[in-house]
Amino acid sequence: MKKIAFAVLAGMLMIAATTTSCKKSDNMPDPPIDTTGNGGGNDTATDIMIRGVISSSQTWTKNKTYHLRGYVYVTDGATLTIEPGTKIVSNKDSAGVLVIYRDATINAAGTATEPIVFTSGEASPAPGDLGGIVLVGQATTNGNHSVLEGGVDPNFSAFGGSNDEHSSGTLQYVRIEYAGKAVNPGDEVNGLSLYGVGAGTIIDYVQVVRGLDDAFEFFGGTVNCKHLIAYNCADDDFDMDDGYRGKIQFAISVKDPVFTDNKGTSGDISNNFEVDNINPNNGFLFTRAPITFPVLSNFTAIGPNNATGTSTDYGYGMRWRRGSKFILANSIVMGSQKAGLDLDDDSTVSYYKQGISRFYNSFLNASAVAVPYKIDKLDPKAIPPVWDTASLRVMTETTNRSRYYATAADMMLADPFNDAAPGLKPTTGSPALTVPAAFDLTELSDSFFDKVSFIGAFDATNDWTTGWAIWGK
Numbered sequence: 001m002k003k004i005a006f007a008v009l010a011g012m013l014m015i016a017a018t019t020t021s022c023k024k025s026d027n028m029p030d031p032p033i034d035t036t037g038n039g040g041g042n043d044t045a046t047d048i049m050i051r052g053v054i055s056s057s058q059t060w061t062k063n064k065t066y067h068l069r070g071y072v073y074v075t076d077g078a079t080l081t082i083e084p085g086t087k088i089v090s091n092k093d094s095a096g097v098l099v100i101y102r103d104a105t106i107n108a109a110g111t112a113t114e115p116i117v118f119t120s121g122e123a124s125p126a127p128g129d130l131g132g133i134v135l136v137g138q139a140t141t142n143g144n145h146s147v148l149e150g151g152v153d154p155n156f157s158a159f160g161g162s163n164d165e166h167s168s169g170t171l172q173y174v175r176i177e178y179a180g181k182a183v184n185p186g187d188e189v190n191g192l193s194l195y196g197v198g199a200g201t202i203i204d205y206v207q208v209v210r211g212l213d214d215a216f217e218f219f220g221g222t223v224n225c226k227h228l229i230a231y232n233c234a235d236d237d238f239d240m241d242d243g244y245r246g247k248i249q250f251a252i253s254v255k256d257p258v259f260t261d262n263k264g265t266s267g268d269i270s271n272n273f274e275v276d277n278i279n280p281n282n283g284f285l286f287t288r289a290p291i292t293f294p295v296l297s298n299f300t301a302i303g304p305n306n307a308t309g310t311s312t313d314y315g316y317g318m319r320w321r322r323g324s325k326f327i328l329a330n331s332i333v334m335g336s337q338k339a340g341l342d343l344d345d346d347s348t349v350s351y352y353k354q355g356i357s358r359f360y361n362s363f364l365n366a367s368a369v370a371v372p373y374k375i376d377k378l379d380p381k382a383i384p385p386v387w388d389t390a391s392l393r394v395m396t397e398t399t400n401r402s403r404y405y406a407t408a409a410d411m412m413l414a415d416p417f418n419d420a421a422p423g424l425k426p427t428t429g430s431p432a433l434t435v436p437a438a439f440d441l442t443e444l445s446d447s448f449f450d451k452v453s454f455i456g457a458f459d460a461t462n463d464w465t466t467g468w469a470i471w472g473k
Contacts, residue, residue, distance in 0.1 A: 040069075040093075041067055041069055041091075046063070046064050046065060047064070047065050047067060048060075048064050048065070048066050048067065049067045049069050050066050050067060050068055050069060050072050050096070051069045051070060051072060052072065052073070053072075053073045053075060054072065054073065054074045054075070054078055054080060054104075055075055055076040055078055056076070056078050057078045057079040057080070057081070058078070058080060058081070059081040059082075059083065060080070060081070060082045060083065060086050060088070061083050061086065062083045062084065062085035062086045062087075062114070064086075065087050065088075065089060066086070066087070066088045066089070067088075067089055067090070067091070067096070067121060068088060068089070068090045068094070068096020068097070068098060068130070068131070069094045069096060070094045070095075070096060070097070071096075071097045071099060071131070071152060071153065072096060072097065072098050072099065073099045073101055073152075073153065073156050074098070074099065074100050074101060074104040074106065075101040075102075075103065075104050075156065076103065076104065077103050077104060078104045078105075079104065079105045079106070079107055079169070080100065080104070080105070080106050080107070080108075081106075081107040081108075082106070082107070082108040082110075082116050083116075084109065084110045084111045084114035084115070084116065084173070085110065085111075085114035085115075085116070086110075086116050086117075087116075087117050087119065088116070088117070088118045088119075089118075089119055089120065089121035089130075090118075090119075090120065090121060090129055090130040090131065091120070091121045091122060091129060092120075092122055092126065092128065092129045095128060095129065095130060095131040095181040095182070095189075096130060096131050097131030097132055097133075097134060097150065097152075097181055097189055098118075098131075098132075098133050098134065099134045099136065099148075099152060099156060100133075100134065100135045100136060100168055100169065101136050101156050102136050102137065102138055102158070102159065102161070103138075104168075105167065105168055105169035106135070106168065106169040106170065106171065107169050107170050108169070108170060108171050108172065108174055109170050109172045109173070110172060110173030110174055110205075110468065111173050111468075112173060112205075112466070112467040112468045113467050113468070114173075115173045115174065115175050115205075115467075115468035116173065116174045116175070117174075117175045117177065118130055118133065118174070118175065118176045118177065118179070119175070119176075119177040119178060120177060120178040125177070125178050125210075125473075126178060127178050127179070127180050127210050127211060127212035127234065128178065128179075128180045128181060128182045128188065128212040129178045130176070130177065130178050130179045130180075130181075131150075131179060131180075131181035131189045132150075132176065132179040132180065132181060132189040132190050132191050132192065132193060132211070133171075133176060133179075133191070133192050133193070134148065134150070134152075134189070134192075134193045134195065135168045135169075135171075135192075135193070135194050135195065135197050135201065136148065136156070136159045136168070136195045136196065136197075137159070137160070137161075137166050137168045137194075137195065137196045137197035137198045137201065137221055137223070138160065138161030138162070138163045138166040138196060138198060139160065139161065139163060139164045139165075139166055139196045139197060139198035139199070139220065139221040139222045139223070140160060140161070140162060140164055140196070140220065140221070140222070140243065140290055141159070141160040141195075141196045141219060141220025141221065141242045141243050141290075142220060142242055142243035142277070142278060142284075142288045142289060142290055142291070142292075143160075143242075143284075143288070144219075144220075144241055144242040144243070144276075144277070144278040144279060144282055144284060144288065145159075145195075145219055145241075145242055147159075148193075148195055149189075149193075150181065150183065150188075150189040150193070151183050159195035159196045159219070160195065160196030160220055160221070161196065163198055164198055164199055164221075164222040165198055165199050165200050165222075166197075166198030166199075166200055166201075167198060167200030167201050167202075168197050168198070168200075168201045168223075169201060169202070170201070170202040170203075171192075171201075171202070171203045171204075171206050172202060172203075172204050172205055172206075173204075173205045173206075173468045174205070174206045174207075175206075175207045175209065175468065175469070175470065176191045176192060176206070176207070176208045176209065176211070177208075177209040177210060177470075177473065178209070178210050178211070178212075179191040179208065179211040179212065179213075180211045180212025180213040180233075180234065180261070181212075182212060188212045188213035188261065189213065190211065190213050190214040190215070190216070190217045190239075191208030191211040191213075191214065191215045191216065191230075191233065192206060192208055192215070192216050192217075193217050193219070194216070194217065194218045194219065194221060194223055195219045195220070195221070196219065196220050196221045196242075197218075197221040197222075197223040198221060198222055198223060199222040199223060199224055199246070201223045203223060203224075203225040203226075203228075204225065204226045204227050205226075205227040205464070205468060206225070206227070206228055206229070207228075207229035207230075207231060207465075207468075207469045207470070208229070208230050208231070208233055209229075209231050209232060209233075209470060209473050210231070210232045210233065210259075210473050211230075211233040211234065211235075212233075212234050212235075212261055213233070213234060213235045213261055214233065214235045214236045214237070214239040215230030215231075215233040215236075215237045215238070215253075216228060216230060216237065216238055216239065217236075217239040217240070217241075218238075218239070218240040218241070218242075218244040218246065218294075219241060219242040219244070220241075220242035220243045220244055220290075221242075221243075221244055221245075221246065222244075222245050222246050223246045224246045224247045224248065224448055225246065225247075225248045225251075226248070226249050226250050227250045227251070227464055228248065228250075228251040228252070229251070229252045229254075229465065229469055230251075230252065230253045230254070231252070231254050231469075231471065231473075232254065232255070232256040232259060232419065232473065233255075234259055234260050234261035234270060235260070235261050235268075235270050236270060236271050236272075236273070236274040237253035237255075237271075237272050237273070237301070238251070238253065238272065238273050238274075238275075239274050239275070240274075240275045240276070240292055240294050240324070241275070241276040241277065241278070241279070241292055241322075241324075242278075242292070243277065243288075243289070243290035243291060243292050244292050244293075244294055245290060245292070245293050245294070246294060246295075247294070247295045247296070247446065247448050247449070248294065248295075248296050248297075248299075249296070249297045249298050249448070249449050249450060250298045250299075250450075250457050250464065251296070251298070251299045251300075251457060252299070252300050252301075252302075252424065252457050252465075253272040253273075253299065253300070253301040253302065254302045254419065254422050254424075255270070255272065255302060255303050255304050255314065255335075255419075256304075256419050257304035257305070257306075257307040257308075257309060257310040257311065257314070257419070258309045258310065258311055259311065260311040260313040260314060261313075263313050268313070269313055269314065269315030269316070269338070270311070270313055270314050270315060271314075271315045271316045271317070271318070271319045272301040272302075272303060272316070272317050272318065272333065272336070273301065273316075273317070273318045273319060273320070273328075274316075274319045274321075275292060275294065275318075275319070275320050275321070275324045275326055276292060276321055276322035276323070276324055277291050277292040277322050277323035277324045277325075278322060278323065279322065280322065285323075286322055286323025286345060286347045286348075287323060287347065288323075291323065291324070291325055292323075292324040292325065292326075293324070293325040293326065293327075294326055294327070295326075295327045295443045295444065295446075296326070296327060296328045296329070296331070297327075297328075297329045297330045297331065297437075297439070297444060297449055298329075298330050298331060298437070298452065298454075298455075298456060298457055299328065299331040299332070299333070299456070299457060300331070300332045300413075300416075300424050300456040300457040300458065301317055301318075301331070301332065301333045301334070302334060302335050302416050302417065302422065302424070303317055303333075303334065303335035303336040303337055303367065304335060304337055304367070305334070305335030305337075305367045305408065305417050306335075306337060306367040306368055306369050306370075307417065310337060314337035314338070315337060315338045315339075315342075316336055316337075316338055316339050316340070316341075316342040316374070317333040317334070317335075317336035317339070317340045317341065317364070317366070318333055318336075318340065318341050318342060318359070319342045319344065320342070320343050320344070320348055320352075320357065321342075321343070321344030321345050321348050321377070322344065322345055322348065323345060323347040323348055324348055324351075324357075325348075325351045325356055325357045326357045326358075327357065327358050327360060327441065327443045327444065328358070328359050328360065328362060329358070329360040329361050329362060329437075329438065329439075329441065329444055330360075330361055330362060330437040330438065330439075330452075330454075330455050330456070331362040331363070331455065331456060332362065332363045332411060332413070332432065332455060332456040332457075333362070333363070333364050333365070334363070334364070334365035334366075334405075334408045334411060334413075334416065335365065335366075335367055335408060335416070335417060336365070336366040336367060336370050337367055337369070337370055338370055338371075338374075339366060339370055339371045339372070339373065339374035340364045340365065340366040340370065340371075340372045340373065340404075341359055341364060341372065341373050341374070341392070341396065342373075342374040342375075342376065343374070343375050343376070343392065344375075344376045344377045345377050345378070346378055346379050346382065346386045349375055349378065349386050349387050349392075350386060350387075352387075352392070352395070353386070353387050353391075353395070355399065358400050358441070359396055359400055359402050360400045360401060360402065360438070360441060361400070361401045361402060361435075361437065361438040361455070362402045362403075362455065363402065363403050363404075363405060363411055363431065363432070363455060363456075364396075364402060364403070364404045364405070365404070365405045365406070365407070365408045365410075365411065371389075372393065372404050373389050373392050373393045373396070374389060375387060375388065375389050375392055401438065403431070403435075410431075411426075411430060411431060411432060412426055412427045412429060412430035412431065412432070413425065413426055413427070413430065413432070413456075414426075414427055420471065420472045421471050421472060422471065424456070424457060424458055425458045425459070425460060425461075425463065426454070426455075426456065426458065426459070426460055427460070428460070430460075431455070432454055432455040432456045433454055433455075433459065433460055435455055436453055437451075437452055437453055437454055437455055439451050
C-alpha cells in the first residue's frame with residue numbers, strides 16, 4: 001500500500017459505555033450519517049455503536065452486534081475482549097477500522113463453531129464496507145515506514161520498538177470480511193495490518209475474505225502465525241516488509257480471477273506473495289536492518305490460472321524483491337499469471353544464489369501464459385550478470401529440491417481452481433502426499449513448526465477450515 005492522507009475528525013472522546021449499557025459509545029448525540037469517517041447510528045438494546053477512543057478494558061458479547069463507526073482506537077493499556085460468536089459490523093458510510101494501539105491488547109478468541117466475525121452491515125455487502133483490523137506493537141522494524149498507513153490520527157501513528165517478545169493479544173478463529181477502506185482511489189486499508197507486532201501475540205485461524213487491498217500485511221515485527229486464509233482479496237495476499245522476521249505455517253491464498261483493486265497508472269500488480277525489505281523511494285538501501293526474512297511452511301497458493309476474464313493486473317505467485325530474504329518450504333504455488341517464482345533486484349537474487357533464501361522442497365506451477373521462473377531489475381552494468389533465469393531454475397529444482405509441474409492437474413489437488421468452493425486437499429496418489437515434507441533446514445527446525453509429512457496446507461483428511469471459514473463470497 002501507499003502512504004495516504006485522510007482528514008481525521010478532531011476531538012474524538014473516550015468511550016464511556018460498557019457492554020451492559022445502552023448509552024452512546026462516546027456520550028455524545030449521534031451526528032447525521034456522513035462520509036467523513038465517524039458516521040451516524042443509534043444504540044439499541046442489541047446494537048452498539050462504537051466510536052473514538054477506548055481507554056479502559058471492556059468486553060463485547062455475542063448477544064449484541066457492535067457497529068464500528070470510523071476509526072476506533074484501543075489504547076492506554078486497555079484490553080478489548082470479544083466473546084466467541086460475536087459479530088462486529090461496519091457500513092460503507094463510515095468503513096470502521098479497529099486499531100489496537102501499542103500498549104493495548106485484544107483478546108478475540110473465537111472457536112471453530114463460534115468464530116468472531118468482522119463484516120459488512122450492508123444488505124448487499126461489498127469490498128470496502130469494513131475498513132479492517134490494525135494491530136500496533138512494540139517489536140523492532142527497520143523504519144521503512146515512519147508511521148501507520150491509512151490516514152490514522154497522528155496521535156496513534158507511531159509503531160514498533162525494541163521488544164520482539166511483545167504481545168498485542170490474541171486473534172483466534174476470526175473472520176474479516178469486505179475490508180479495505182478506500183480512502184483514495186487505489187489506496188485502502190488492509191484486512192489485517194500488523195505493525196511491529198511481537199512474538200508474544202497469538203494469531204491462529206484467521207481468514208480475510210473479499211478484501212479490497214492486501215489480505216495480510218506485516219510491517220516489521222516478529223509475530224508468528226498459523227492457519228491463515230486469504231480468500232478472494234484484490235491485491236497481495238501475503239505482503240511483508242519493514243524487516244518482518246516471523247514464522248508462519250499452514251496458510252491458504254486463493255485468487256478470484258476477475259477481482260483486483262484499481263491500480264490506476266501505478267504499475268502495481270496483485271500477487272499471492274509480495275515481500276520487500278524496504279521501498280527505495282523512501283531513500284533507504286536494500287540492506288537496511290533488520291532485513292525482512294520470513295520463514296514459511298505448508299502454504300497452498302492458488303493463482304487465477306488464466307481463467308476466462310482474468311484481470312490484467314494479476315502478477316506473480318511469488319514476488320520476492322527489494323533486498324528481502326525468505327524461506328518458503330513444503331508449499332504449493334500454482335496457477336500464477338505472469339510468473340511463478342520471481343526474484344527482483346541484485347541483493348534479493350544474491351541471497352537466493354548463496355542459499356540464504358530458498359523456495360524449498362515445494363511444488364510450482366504457472367498458467368499457460370506465464371513463465372515458471374523470472375529474474376528482474378538487475379544492474380545492467382554488472383559484469384558478469386548477477387545471475388540468470390536458467391541458473392535460478394536449476395538451483396530451485398536440484399539444491400532446493402522443489403519440483404515444477406507444467407500441468408496443474410499433475411499435483412492432484414481436489415478442485416483448486418473452483419473459486420466458489422476451492423478443493424485444496426490432495427487426492428489419493430498426489431505428490432503432496434507421497435513426497436515427504438522436509439524440515440531439515442536450520443530455520444525450519446524451530447519447535448514452532450509442526451513436523452508434518454505432507455506438502456501444502458492440508459493432508460488428505462484433516463480440513464482445518466471446517467466450521468469457521470467461509471467460501472463462495
